[in-house]
Amino acid sequence: MYIWYIFSMEVTITQFRKELFSLVSQAMDGAEVWIKHKGGRVKLMPEKPVTDRFSRATPMRILNPPNVDINDPAFKAQWLAEMEAEWTKDWDRDFGSAITGEGEEQKNGSGS
Numbered sequence: 001m002y003i004w005y006i007f008s009m010e011v012t013i014t015q016f017r018k019e020l021f022s023l024v025s026q027a028m029d030g031a032e033v034w035i036k037h038k039g040g041r042v043k044l045m046p047e048k049p050v051t052d053r054f055s056r057a058t059p060m061r062i063l064n065p066p067n068v069d070i071n072d073p074a075f076k077a078q079w080l081a082e083m084e085a086e087w088t089k090d091w092d093r094d095f096g097s098a099i100t101g102e103g104e105e106q107k108n109g110s111g112s
Helices: 013-018 020-028 073-095 102-108
Strands: 008-012 032-037 040-044
Touching (some): 020 032
């Protein structure tokens, strides 16, 4: 169960002018901001309803084949080997082969 607290504040027009940007930011974050001016009140609120950051996130779709047991040692070994091959490929692309040291020659500019 979640409990939402709505923070409400009332400021004078002079205080609103002094703290314009911070009060607008607070209103955009969901706080109620009321401005008093000449005996009346004005409510500062965003055009669209306030949503939290996580509500805009799109869930990542992960597809696992139904006939694969992810706890199977053979599957884990194959998966690890595939990941290491990809890491090695990325490393070689960015830094040269770690085994032969050909990346050092390219970085130093002394390649033949």
